[in-house]
Amino acid sequence: MGSYDDNVTFTDYTLGQEELERIEEVLGEDLIKSGVHSVILIDMAGNIIAKNDNGHCEHDLYSLAALASANFAAVDTMAKIVGEDEFSLLFHKGEAENIHFSKVNNEFLLITIFGKEVSLGLLRLKVAEAVDKINSVW
Amino acid sequence: MAFVNMKSKEVQAKIVYYGPGRGGKTTNLEYIYSKFRERIKSDMVSIKTHGDRTLFFDFLPFDIGKIMGYDVKVQLYTVPGQVKYDATRRLVLKGVDGMVFVADSQVEQRKKNILSLKNLQENLAVYKKSIFKIPLVIQYNKRDLEKEGVPILPVETLDKDLNAQLKVPSIPASAVTGENVVATMKKIISLTMTSLQSALK
Numbered sequence: 001m002g003s004y005d006d007n008v009t010f011t012d013y014t015l016g017q018e019e020l021e022r023i024e025e026v027l028g029e030d031l032i033k034s035g036v037h038s039v040i041l042i043d044m045a046g047n048i049i050a051k052n053d054n055g056h057c058e059h060d061l062y063s064l065a066a067l068a069s070a071n072f073a074a075v076d077t078m079a080k081i082v083g084e085d086e087f088s089l090l091f092h093k094g095e096a097e098n099i100h101f102s103k104v105n106n107e108f109l110l111i112t113i114f115g116k117e118v119s120l121g122l123l124r125l126k127v128a129e130a131v132d133k134i135n136s137v138w
Numbered sequence: 139m140a141f142v143n144m145k146s147k148e149v150q151a152k153i154v155y156y157g158p159g160r161g162g163k164t165t166n167l168e169y170i171y172s173k174f175r176e177r178i179k180s181d182m183v184s185i186k187t188h189g190d191r192t193l194f195f196d197f198l199p200f201d202i203g204k205i206m207g208y209d210v211k212v213q214l215y216t217v218p219g220q221v222k223y224d225a226t227r228r229l230v231l232k233g234v235d236g237m238v239f240v241a242d243s244q245v246e247q248r249k250k251n252i253l254s255l256k257n258l259q260e261n262l263a264v265y266k267k268s269i270f271k272i273p274l275v276i277q278y279n280k281r282d283l284e285k286e287g288v289p290i291l292p293v294e295t296l297d298k299d300l301n302a303q304l305k306v307p308s309i310p311a312s313a314v315t316g317e318n319v320v321a322t323m324k325k326i327i328s329l330t331m332t333s334l335q336s337a338l339k
Contacts, residue, residue, distance in 0.1 A: 063181070
């Protein structure tokens with residue numbers, strides 16, 4: 001049984017404490033302050049990298065992250081099948097809560113949960129700003 | 139691709155249960171979920187068809203405590219076993235740190251086990267991972283069927299079919315009765331954590 005090599009690899013990106021704090025600050029300043037209920041930055045494997053919320057959210061974020069990354073991967077594959085590089089707007093509308101997905105780069109997704117108080121247009125603008133800032137962190 | 143959060147001192151690792159359709163992957167997770175109900179804070183997530191077959195995956199997050207000062211969260215996943223769901227099966231493997239291959243001991247499933255293991259090797263290769271290197275445990279499931287008079291393969295045959303080259307730990311089990319389900323999980327967690335630990339240093 002001595003045939004194991006060390007094949008556990010860590011994520012290609014390394015984020016130190018300062019970078020994570022900076023990202024959480026961006027999530028708070030740009031999104032939570034704009035009325036977003038909850039926001040998570042996840043990687044494509046479904047790990048939660050950073051999160052922030054308005055203090056009233058009790059969603060199961062680990063399950064949400066697993067489902068969101070899988071959903072994104074599935075939609076991305078569908079896009080390729082119909083000849084698109086990617087679909088630019090990924091958004092699910094509900095009665096009280098909505099979910100918006102945004103690709104940050106090849107590794108990360110930004111998942112935003114928001115209610116009626118925030119318009120989709122404003123949200124997309126704020127998310128785009130946050131994505132730029134997150135990308136400039138490293 | 140375990141993720142280490144330096145800020146919250148947390149490690150997230152992904153373990154995937156793989157194997158042929160109707161082999162008992164979901165049943166493994168369901169048993170773990172019922173057994174550790176108090177320790178698992180969230181619900182088990184299952185994306186399945188109306189016929190109760192796994193369509194995309196099952197997901198169960200599991201806190202296993204501290205290792206070297208880090209809170210370790212293990213995320214258990216299953217893949218859909220049916221051959222036609224290969225595209226979604228591949229998606230679930232992204233970022234995997236450890237694997238359990240759940241083989242079906244029934245004589246008539248012999249070929250399906252071999253094909254599924256080969257499929258695992260191919261799908262891991264997509265992510266540039268080798269089946270010979272990733273932490274892996276093989277579970278010979280459905281050993282309880284022998285008592286029901288259903289013909290099952292001897293462990294030696296299964297070893298020869300599936301584990302002759304891999305030479306990884308193999309565990310006879312019964313997901314339905316729970317026999318060795320936790321033992322399988324503990325084995326893969328310990329293999330995964332050993333590799334993680336040497337990488338953390």
